[in-house]
Amino acid sequence: MSTLVLGATGFIGPRLVRKLVARGESVIGVDLNPGAAAFADVPIGAPVIRGDITQFEDVIRIMLDVKPERVINLAYGLGAGEGNPHQVMRLDVLGMDNCFEAARLTGVKRVVYASSIAVSGQQSKFGDRLATEDDPHYGTSQYAMHKMFNEFQAQKYIKNYGMSIVGVRPANVTGPDKVRGSVDHVQIMVEAARGKPVHLPKKGLMRTLIHVEDIAEIFLRVLMAEAPRHHLYNSGGIPVSLGELAEIVRGFLPDAKITFAEDGGREDSGNYLVDNSRLTKEFGIEFPGLHTRVLEVINDVRRSEGLPLVTGGRA
Numbered sequence: 001m002s003t004l005v006l007g008a009t010g011f012i013g014p015r016l017v018r019k020l021v022a023r024g025e026s027v028i029g030v031d032l033n034p035g036a037a038a039f040a041d042v043p044i045g046a047p048v049i050r051g052d053i054t055q056f057e058d059v060i061r062i063m064l065d066v067k068p069e070r071v072i073n074l075a076y077g078l079g080a081g082e083g084n085p086h087q088v089m090r091l092d093v094l095g096m097d098n099c100f101e102a103a104r105l106t107g108v109k110r111v112v113y114a115s116s117i118a119v120s121g122q123q124s125k126f127g128d129r130l131a132t133e134d135d136p137h138y139g140t141s142q143y144a145m146h147k148m149f150n151e152f153q154a155q156k157y158i159k160n161y162g163m164s165i166v167g168v169r170p171a172n173v174t175g176p177d178k179v180r181g182s183v184d185h186v187q188i189m190v191e192a193a194r195g196k197p198v199h200l201p202k203k204g205l206m207r208t209l210i211h212v213e214d215i216a217e218i219f220l221r222v223l224m225a226e227a228p229r230h231h232l233y234n235s236g237g238i239p240v241s242l243g244e245l246a247e248i249v250r251g252f253l254p255d256a257k258i259t260f261a262e263d264g265g266r267e268d269s270g271n272y273l274v275d276n277s278r279l280t281k282e283f284g285i286e287f288p289g290l291h292t293r294v295l296e297v298i299n300d301v302r303r304s305e306g307l308p309l310v311t312g313g314r315a
């Protein structure tokens, strides 16, 4: 019995694959871009198959060949912009449905998919309170709309066919090699670690940060759980303004040149107060503190650039 990871060679996929392999799982990766560099060092124990999730024939053929017990879909048009609505719709909506339908036809025991904090929309819609999985959706981007439809479609499959399909809504995933989606928080840490200046529009803009290793761990737990109690989980994370993040970075790198065009931004922020008690209670997940993760990101970058590592810091 094996686990099929669709979208295996992106930002989150390789970390999840590594964790599955460490647990002794047999893992098969699928990606449109199977040879992506980020995947080169992962001891997957099986080749990554080239497959296009927008093509039902690809998805069903792979599932019939592999006969996976569990499937997770991470392939998505993250940061694909709103400028290419047709292509992104095919990947996000049709691609996800292809995964659900092929999993149904081949009797997959557990399907996990990535939704997003983006479905909740602006924090201002919730005032100062935490948004839960049961709150209304206020997202307005095409990306958010697609995630909402994925959640809707998952419910259809669950209700009509009794499938075990579980969604996770990651917050703003962060890590040294993130290049798609929200990257302002990444730039602050990565450019400062390289000794390069960073200039961003809004100091007060809020993000809810979750390290890529932590979200990979969440996906792992949900994927492997015998019987998850819910169909949807907020990942949650640590809410922080970009200005506060810059201060944490300066605690480690006092000469970091991080500037902002203006102080505001809090009122324009997407949902940043997130109730993740469902996840933490059921799976016992605890995140390392933000200072710990920021130092790790800084040193990951400095190690790869051959720069001296940073220790301690004033924070």
Ligand SMILES: NC(=O)c1ccc[n+]([C@@H]2O[C@H](COP(=O)([O-])OP(=O)(O)OC[C@H]3O[C@@H](n4cnc5c(N)ncnc54)[C@H](O)[C@@H]3O)[C@@H](O)[C@H]2O)c1
Pocket: 006, 007, 008, 009, 010, 011, 012, 013, 030, 031, 032, 033, 036, 051, 052, 053, 054, 073, 074, 075, 076, 077, 078, 091, 095, 114, 115, 116, 117, 169, 170, 171, 172, 173, 174, 180, 181, 182
């Ligand atoms: N990274 C974040 O901050 C974040 C936040 C919230 C939700 N998510 C969700 O988590 C999931 C994974 O995110 P990520 O950061 O790893 O994304 P990513 O863009 O780094 O990885 C996606 C992978 O899918 C592959 N892919 C694209 N089109 C494909 C196709 N037609 N067929 C097969 N593979 C295809 C890409 O080659 C890539 O390797 C996505 O659904 C994303 O929306 C991510």
